[in-house]
Amino acid sequence: xxxxxxxxxxxxxxxxxxxxxxxxxxxxxxxxxxxxxxxxxxxxxxxxxxxxxxxxxxxxxxxxxxxxxxxxxxxxxxxxxxxxxxxxxxxxxxxxxxxxxxxxxxxxxxxxxxxxxxxxxxxxxxxxxxxxxxxxxxxxxxxxxxxxxxxxxxxxxxxxxxxxxxxxxxxxxxxxxxxxxxxxxxxxxxxxxxxxxxxxxxxxxxxxxxxxxxxxxxxxxxxxxxxxxxxxxxxxxxxxxxxxxxxxxxxxxxxxxxxxxxxxxxxxxxxxxxxxxxxxxxxxxxxxxxxxxxxxxxxxxxxxxxxxxxxxxxxxxxxxxxxxxxxxxxxxxxxxxxxxxxxxxxxxxxxxxx
Amino acid sequence: xxxxxxxxxxxxxxxxxxxxxxxxxxxxxxxxxxxxxxxxxxxxxxxxxxxxxxxxxxxxxxxxxxxxxxxxxxxxxxxxxxxxxxxxxxxxxxxxxxxxxxxxxxxxxxxxxxxxxxxxxxxxxxxxxxxxxxxxxxxxxxxxxxxxxxxxxxxxxxxxxxxxxxxxxxxxxxxxxxxxxxxxxxxxxxxxxxxxxxxxxxxxxxxxxxxxxxxxxxxxxxxxxxxxxxxxxxxxxxxxxxxxxxxxxxxxxxxxxxxxxxxxxxxxxxxxxxxxxxxxxxxxxxxxxxxxxxxxxxxxxxxxxxxxxxxxxxxxxxxxxxxxxxxxxxxxxxxxxxxxxxxxxxxxxxx
Numbered sequence: 001x002x003x004x005x006x007x008x009x010x011x012x013x014x015x016x017x018x019x020x021x022x023x024x025x026x027x028x029x030x031x032x033x034x035x036x037x038x039x040x041x042x043x044x045x046x047x048x049x050x051x052x053x054x055x056x057x058x059x060x061x062x063x064x065x066x067x068x069x070x071x072x073x074x075x076x077x078x079x080x081x082x083x084x085x086x087x088x089x090x091x092x093x094x095x096x097x098x099x100x101x102x103x104x105x106x107x108x109x110x111x112x113x114x115x116x117x118x119x120x121x122x123x124x125x126x127x128x129x130x131x132x133x134x135x136x137x138x139x140x141x142x143x144x145x146x147x148x149x150x151x152x153x154x155x156x157x158x159x160x161x162x163x164x165x166x167x168x169x170x171x172x173x174x175x176x177x178x179x180x181x182x183x184x185x186x187x188x189x190x191x192x193x194x195x196x197x198x199x200x201x202x203x204x205x206x207x208x209x210x211x212x213x214x215x216x217x218x219x220x221x222x223x224x225x226x227x228x229x230x231x232x233x234x235x236x237x238x239x240x241x242x243x244x245x246x247x248x249x250x251x252x253x254x255x256x257x258x259x260x261x262x263x264x265x266x267x268x269x270x271x272x273x274x275x276x277x278x279x280x281x282x283x284x285x286x287x288x289x290x291x292x293x294x295x296x297x298x299x300x301x302x303x304x305x306x307x308x309x310x311x312x313x314x315x316x317x318x319x320x321x322x323x324x325x326x327x328x329x330x331x332x333x334x335x336x337x338x339x340x341x342x343x344x345x346x347x348x349x350x351x352x353x354x
Numbered sequence: 355x356x357x358x359x360x361x362x363x364x365x366x367x368x369x370x371x372x373x374x375x376x377x378x379x380x381x382x383x384x385x386x387x388x389x390x391x392x393x394x395x396x397x398x399x400x401x402x403x404x405x406x407x408x409x410x411x412x413x414x415x416x417x418x419x420x421x422x423x424x425x426x427x428x429x430x431x432x433x434x435x436x437x438x439x440x441x442x443x444x445x446x447x448x449x450x451x452x453x454x455x456x457x458x459x460x461x462x463x464x465x466x467x468x469x470x471x472x473x474x475x476x477x478x479x480x481x482x483x484x485x486x487x488x489x490x491x492x493x494x495x496x497x498x499x500x501x502x503x504x505x506x507x508x509x510x511x512x513x514x515x516x517x518x519x520x521x522x523x524x525x526x527x528x529x530x531x532x533x534x535x536x537x538x539x540x541x542x543x544x545x546x547x548x549x550x551x552x553x554x555x556x557x558x559x560x561x562x563x564x565x566x567x568x569x570x571x572x573x574x575x576x577x578x579x580x581x582x583x584x585x586x587x588x589x590x591x592x593x594x595x596x597x598x599x600x601x602x603x604x605x606x607x608x609x610x611x612x613x614x615x616x617x618x619x620x621x622x623x624x625x626x627x628x629x630x631x632x633x634x635x636x637x638x639x640x641x642x643x644x645x646x647x648x649x650x651x652x653x654x655x656x657x658x659x660x661x662x663x664x665x666x667x668x669x670x671x672x673x674x675x676x677x678x679x680x681x682x683x684x685x686x687x688x689x690x691x692x693x694x695x696x697x698x699x700x701x702x703x704x705x
Contacts, residue, residue: 071477126477126621127663134663138654138656138658252484295492304489311474311479312472315473
């Protein structure tokens with residue numbers, strides 16, 4: 001249930017961030033069309049999405065985690081670990097469906113492990129998941145060392161590569177769209193989603209109000225582990241080869257998608273629509289650069305630049321506007337209280353936007 | 355009443371020292387010839403770079419920020435300085451080190467401006483600049499490498515220059531430099547007022563601001579100093595390895611953050627000491643070397659490092675917090691009993 005005032009506030013907010021993203025998105029597409037004749041082909045458009053479906057999938061849960069005021073830096077490492085374990089199990093002769101189930105279970109366990117330290121011992125998620133980033137990647141390397149596993153059965157690869165009958169995209173893309181719908185439902189239309197937002201706004205207040213802060217956080221990290229494992233499976237299906245360094249550095253792209261999408265890094269606000277738009281922006285930008293043969297590391301740096309600018313520019317505009325307002329002379333006959341009030345109000349608004 | 359004041363930080367650092375000793379003894383019992391001058395040399399070599407960057411990182415983390423771009427800064431500096439040598443072998447040492455510091459300082463300045471004046475959260479901002487600086491390096495390197503034959507002799511020989519010899523242990527000039535950096539910054543953080551304010555900013559940014567501390571400027575300075583030290587580390591990296599590719603020092607930020615966190619610098623700012631970071635760096639370096647020598651798949655090292663970070667943070671929250679609370683209680687009890695005796699004594703005199 002959404003009450004009227006929150007709805008109206010969301011709408012105001014939509015006008016800012018989401019419009020900006022849509023404009024950037026259109027701009028990127030326009031430039032891409034100019035640069036490459038292949039960009040508008042249906043194959044390429046599907047490719048844009050398909051090539052980074054794993055990142056977009058993890059971005060869904062990362063959105064919730066960041067809104068709850070935490071962060072999970074270990075997602076890419078868990079994804080790599082799960083893909084590795086999946087390949088290792090398959091190589092060891094475990095039936096593929098069972099291997100997939102076990103992989104999902106292990107990802108979930110990683111989530112439980114992260115979540116316990118954060119939710120029940122109160123450790124900073126930044127430090128815990130940083131340890132996870134190093135540790136899980138290390139475990140992945142222990143399991144497969146320098147080797148790689150490939151040659152999964154055809155039906156499995158088909159899940160990530162072949163198109164569903166009659167449609168121009170593979171099943172994993174359909175799975176992503178379904179997951180997106182589920183996450184929108186959870187975040188914006190369910191009690192759990194409100195709980196996540198409340199915790200991100202004020203953890204103490206949420207606790208005093210009887211919200212199960214610990215349980216909610218644990219749940220979020222468990223789901224994060226599960227989604228990362230799922231992303232690992234998607235990767236194995238799409239690429240057909242797994243190594244220990246699968247998804248190395250994906251956390252940058254994932255966090256960029258979420259923060260670019262207008263989710264406050266301090267928690268408490270953000271929408272999945274914004275994140276969805278940001279995913280489109282990041283993916284089409286990367287695709288365009290790929291079509292123009294730009295080196296992968298340079299691509300990443302452009303994404304990094306976009307991330308920094310998307311946070312920097314709004315505050316700069318805000319500062320400039322504030323400075324202009326201050327320069328404007330106060331009407332001579334205004335009572336003192338009248339020119340005090342707006343100033344205070346403007347400062348309060350700065351604080352809330354921060 | 356001249357009581358020795360126990361500080362939680364000291365106890366923690368002592369604990370860390372004991373862990374380092376225990377690990378060293380363990381490696382000593384498993385590896386033949388572990389206690390040798392070469393071992394010391396190797397560990398010191400890998401610790402010095404981590405330690406110098408960790409000192410800069412400490413300043414930033416104290417202010418409740420983080421600089422994830424240090425690895426890219428080290429790599430970029432090492433490459434650019436190496437490239438200058440390739441163009442001109444007679445580049446003077448002062449100019450070369452100045453260039454390294456300059457590049458590091460400018461990159462740190464950019465980080466600091468974005469964080470302190472652009473009000474972008476440090477973790478996001480420096481995650482972005484990590485990618486940006488690495489991309490700049492790729493663009494600048496353009497698939498070329500730096501190797502020792504491009505470097506003048508004094509740079510190539512620098513890592514083997516000995517400063518002083520204690521018994522059979524040689525302390526190289528570079529290790530001495532790293533040690534000097536640690537000592538200078540430890541003293542600075544203890545005695546220089548504006549450096550003390552970094553603690554105030556980290557403990558409570560709002561209170562620090564309202565009490566008139568120029569928080570933004572100090573955070574900017576912390577980032578610049580972190581950049582300068584990363585630049586210095588970049589020069590050390592160039593001298594140590596000689597061969598620099600465009601992925602140089604990738605992932606160094608993880609080791610540095612590990613050292614800082616292990617060293618007891620609170621990730622929420624406001625507490626920790628440079629000495630702790632040095633100990634953290636030594637632990638990371640010792641683990642790395644020990645694992646390589648034990649011929650255990652070196653990948654276990656990463657897993658062990660991850661676990662060590664986790665245990666350090668958990669130890670801080672669970673044990674250290676209780677210990678701090680205990681110290682505070684003990685202190686207030688001592689205070690209370692002192693004041694009650696002071697009240698009682700005059701009463702007895704009057705009656």
